[in-house]
Amino acid sequence: xAQITIDPLTRIEGHLKVNVNVNGGTVSDAEVSGTAARGIExxxxxxxxxxxxxITERICGVCFTAHGWTSSIAVENAHNANLPDAARVVRNxxxxxxxxxxxxxxxxxxxxxxxIDITVLANxxxxxxxxxxxxxxxxxxxxxxxxxxxxxxxxxxxxxxDQYSITDLDTVVTLVQHYIKALEIQAKAKKMSAIFxxxxxxxxxxxxxxxxxxxxxxxxxQFRVLLDEVTGFIKNTYVPDVLGxxxxxxxxxxxxxxxxxxxxxxxxGCFPEKQGHLMYPEGAIVNGILMADNRDDIExxxxxxxxxxxxxxxxxxxxxxxxxxFNLDKxxxxxxxxxxxxxxxxxxxxxxxxxxxANRTSxxxxxxSAVQQFIGLVNAGVKPGVVARHAARALETLILCDSMYxxxxxxxxxxxxxxxxxxDNNHWDPPRNGSGWxxxxxxxxxxxxxxxxxxxxxxxxxxxxxxxxxxxxLDANGLNGPFEEALKGCPVPDExxxxxxxxxxxxxxxxxxxxxxxxxxxxxxxxxxx
Amino acid sequence: xxxxxINRRHFIKMSSSAAAALGLSQFLFxxxxxxxxxxxxxxxxxxxxxxxxxxxxxxxxxSLTPAPIDVLLDTINLQYHETVMSGTGYVAESALQAAIQxxxxxxxxxxxxxxxxxxxxxxxxxxxxxxxxxxSRNASAIIAIxxxxxxxxxxxxxxxxxxxxxxxxxxxxxxKTLINLPGCPLHPQWFYETVIDFLNxxxxxxxxxxxxxxxxxxxxxxxxxRRGTNLCLKSQGCKGMWTKSNCPTLKWNDGxxxxxxxxxxxxxxxxxxxxxxxxxxYTKKFISxxxxx
Numbered sequence: 001x002a003q004i005t006i007d008p009l010t011r012i013e014g015h016l017k018v019n020v021n022v023n024g025g026t027v028s029d030a031e032v033s034g035t036a037a038r039g040i041e042x043x044x045x046x047x048x049x050x051x052x053x054x055i056t057e058r059i060c061g062v063c064f065t066a067h068g069w070t071s072s073i074a075v076e077n078a079h080n081a082n083l084p085d086a087a088r089v090v091r092n093x094x095x096x097x098x099x100x101x102x103x104x105x106x107x108x109x110x111x112x113x114x115x116i117d118i119t120v121l122a123n124x125x126x127x128x129x130x131x132x133x134x135x136x137x138x139x140x141x142x143x144x145x146x147x148x149x150x151x152x153x154x155x156x157x158x159x160x161x162d163q164y165s166i167t168d169l170d171t172v173v174t175l176v177q178h179y180i181k182a183l184e185i186q187a188k189a190k191k192m193s194a195i196f197x198x199x200x201x202x203x204x205x206x207x208x209x210x211x212x213x214x215x216x217x218x219x220x221x222q223f224r225v226l227l228d229e230v231t232g233f234i235k236n237t238y239v240p241d242v243l244g245x246x247x248x249x250x251x252x253x254x255x256x257x258x259x260x261x262x263x264x265x266x267x268x269g270c271f272p273e274k275q276g277h278l279m280y281p282e283g284a285i286v287n288g289i290l291m292a293d294n295r296d297d298i299e300x301x302x303x304x305x306x307x308x309x310x311x312x313x314x315x316x317x318x319x320x321x322x323x324x325x326f327n328l329d330k331x332x333x334x335x336x337x338x339x340x341x342x343x344x345x346x347x348x349x350x351x352x353x354x355x356x357x358a359n360r361t362s363x364x365x366x367x368x369s370a371v372q373q374f375i376g377l378v379n380a381g382v383k384p385g386v387v388a389r390h391a392a393r394a395l396e397t398l399i400l401c402d403s404m405y406x407x408x409x410x411x412x413x414x415x416x417x418x419x420x421x422x423x424d425n426n427h428w429d430p431p432r433n434g435s436g437w438x439x440x441x442x443x444x445x446x447x448x449x450x451x452x453x454x455x456x457x458x459x460x461x462x463x464x465x466x467x468x469x470x471x472x473x474l475d476a477n478g479l480n481g482p483f484e485e486a487l488k489g490c491p492v493p494d495e496x497x498x499x500x501x502x503x504x505x506x507x508x509x510x511x512x513x514x515x516x517x518x519x520x521x522x523x524x525x526x527x528x529x530x
Numbered sequence: 531x532x533x534x535x536i537n538r539r540h541f542i543k544m545s546s547s548a549a550a551a552l553g554l555s556q557f558l559f560x561x562x563x564x565x566x567x568x569x570x571x572x573x574x575x576x577x578x579x580x581x582x583x584x585x586x587x588x589x590x591x592x593s594l595t596p597a598p599i600d601v602l603l604d605t606i607n608l609q610y611h612e613t614v615m616s617g618t619g620y621v622a623e624s625a626l627q628a629a630i631q632x633x634x635x636x637x638x639x640x641x642x643x644x645x646x647x648x649x650x651x652x653x654x655x656x657x658x659x660x661x662x663x664x665x666s667r668n669a670s671a672i673i674a675i676x677x678x679x680x681x682x683x684x685x686x687x688x689x690x691x692x693x694x695x696x697x698x699x700x701x702x703x704x705x706k707t708l709i710n711l712p713g714c715p716l717h718p719q720w721f722y723e724t725v726i727d728f729l730n731x732x733x734x735x736x737x738x739x740x741x742x743x744x745x746x747x748x749x750x751x752x753x754x755x756r757r758g759t760n761l762c763l764k765s766q767g768c769k770g771m772w773t774k775s776n777c778p779t780l781k782w783n784d785g786x787x788x789x790x791x792x793x794x795x796x797x798x799x800x801x802x803x804x805x806x807x808x809x810x811x812y813t814k815k816f817i818s819x820x821x822x823x
Contacts, residue, residue: 038685039688058684061585062583133604183591184594184599187593190588194783201588201592328649328650
């Protein structure tokens with residue numbers, strides 16, 4: 001048996017360390033650690049409640065908008081505010097723009113590079129300027145071989161593309177071109193979101209009780225032009241790339257058990273529609289059974305366990321009463337707490353949302369072609385693992401693209417009917433005492449904020465974020481977190497090259513930064529690039 | 531033996547930087563292909579992420595002119611960047627160490643560094659404070675991007691007591707050219723403009739808070755379209771009266787909007803006082819730009 005430590009894992013947001021024990025070529029158990037803490041919740045204590053949306057927005061510069069949105073809902077709840085229709089629609093559009101930037105970026109810039117062999121570009125014969133720059137770089141490297149190859153020795157093992165690596169020149173050329181195009185598209189999606197949000201990342205116009213602007217006709221038409229371009233890329237490039245790889249080159253991976261995990265799924269749902277339902281529905285699925293289908297039933301069953309996290313106290317409690325006091329001397333292995341739903345570890349994110357949509361047959365989203373297409377993949381043998389997560393992420397983007405146009409139309413009709421109120425000014429000032437919670441979805445999963453107002457100021461504030469669910473540690477009941485569970489059984493045929501560990505972790509789109517170090521059982525450092 | 535080490539270092543550095551520049555997978559460069567290529571001549575950049583949210587990286591990537599891919603392929607040799615680079619773990623770490631030994635790079639720092647206890651942030655088992663100081667010593671210049679890296683920003687006032695780059699340079703007695711580019715996040719134009727000016731040897735005038743005066747020379751309020759009108763957001767807590775930046779003229783995301791343009795008060799994110807001494811954000815309050823170390 002070998003123990004492998006990967007610290008940090010790169011191409012994620014934040015700082016993550018992974019320990020795995022490898023037995024007979026597969027992972028027998030895993031330990032996942034968050035290695036950085038800022039203490040944002042605690043610094044909010046004593047501040048004006050309205051500041052919370054602005055500050056928690058800064059928890060993440062990738063899923064920006066998600067925190068400001070969720071926090072605003074929590075504060076509104078505590079203020080007893082009512083959100084005007086126009087504010088709901090403008091928020092959906094600001095957040096939707098951020099999502100349309102986030103999903104393609106995760107696929108092309110953080111994940112796809114795990115599946116392609118870039119060196120085949122040495123044979124590129126096309127005229128693309130950037131590809132030729134990359135080709136020349138590769139050729140110049142080949143022309144200057146090392147005098148002594150020993151340095152690649154045990155520290156940098158020669159990578160032989162594995163069964164899931166793509167070496168076909170045309171496919172690699174296409175993916176690298178799309179990687180470059182997606183860089184431009186993600187910037188344009190942020191630009192689109194900034195038209196109504198003020199700026200991105202870290203929009204300024206979503207504030208508790210509403211939004212700060214009703215977009216004028218010029219701004220709306222500017223938004224539509226960018227929406228057309230971004231949607232075109234998603235429909236014609238991003239989704240076909242993901243599904244194409246998943247059903248061809250990576251179909252073997254898609255139908256394998258690699259990275260499947262608990263199959264417990266939790267979604268809080270998000271993007272409220274005028275009919276009252278959420279575009280992405282809420283739900284909790286445990287052992288294949290839909291246990292809850294609304295937030296009010298889900299919220300009371302959430303607890304946070306800190307048995308193996310560097311915080312004081314050992315008992316699991318509801319987030320509304322959670323304490324954020326660190327204890328760095330504790331025998332623990334992570335800064336990530338262990339949220340549980342009714343005692344169960346739950347996977348959150350696009351796959352969880354897709355599973356809820358597939359199970360909630362009477363919800364409007366269920367009949368969307370994207371959900372039906374996903375069900376078709378499952379019927380064709382795709383397991384809920386690495387490829388399914390990428391496919392669910394891509395397919396759910398199609399639902400959002402359609403809704404974005406509906407909300408733009410709704411904005412036009414709200415203006416036409418004079419319903420341009422954007423704030424509930426009567427509930428702008430905080431109550432002396434109050435409490436509230438907000439639950440929505442970030443692109444990478446279920447996001448909840450809890451606020452307690454005491455003497456007009458923040459008495460306590462708690463956030464349970466998507467990666468807290470997914471990257472959670474072992475709890476008092478001996479249950480691993482979802483990453484840890486999904487890693488069990490991961491094939492590592494070569495201990496020097498645990499590439500599949502990175503593929504599994506990245507398929508969840510974690511919000512922690514990572515790179516990989518491998519430590520052999522004797523304590524010698526071996527290094528692996530994942 | 532020595533030659534081997536140099537070669538190994540060279541290989542790791544070059545292959546890793548190439549991969550970083552392309553954002554492509556590090557491990558794919560181990561087919562004994564080596565760089566002496568275009569990247570060898572471009573100015574080196576090491577980008578460290580401390581207690582950050584990656585928002586400044588996201589902001590730099592939100593630029594349309596220049597396009598980030600052109601900067602990566604043509605202008606700089608990005609040797610280390612946790613979020614963008616393909617390399618992971620030891621290869622990334624070795625690239626960092628090799629680049630530090632070679633020296634002469636621009637060191638970009640994003641995020642605050644915990645002052646309360648080093649254990650609040652480690653990468654590869656090592657406190658980020660140690661890595662930052664080590665990288666600072668051989669840098670040609672240090673650019674602190676965003677409010678957190680400049681003055682502690684959001685992280686200051688939290689239990690980890692996040693502080694900016696200058697705090698740690700002073701603490702360890704490292705004397706280097708430091709440019710602060712505060713903002714939450716910083717504007718991509720501020721980053722590209724400063725890097726290009728620096729590489730061109732242009733004289734960059736800094737104010738007492740080490741901010742370029744070409745960017746942070748005037749108060750937001752002075753150039754604000756709401757100034758002197760009943761649209762002024764002063765009563766709603768706008769900090770534009772005490773905050774210096776060119777936001778009113780530059781605007782954000784390709785010029786489509788900005789905080790005050792969208793009806794939100796300025797939060798003072800480019801000032802050293804941000805955030806703990808500027809709160810509350812939505813209530814009128816006099817701010818003296820103040821930041822005790």
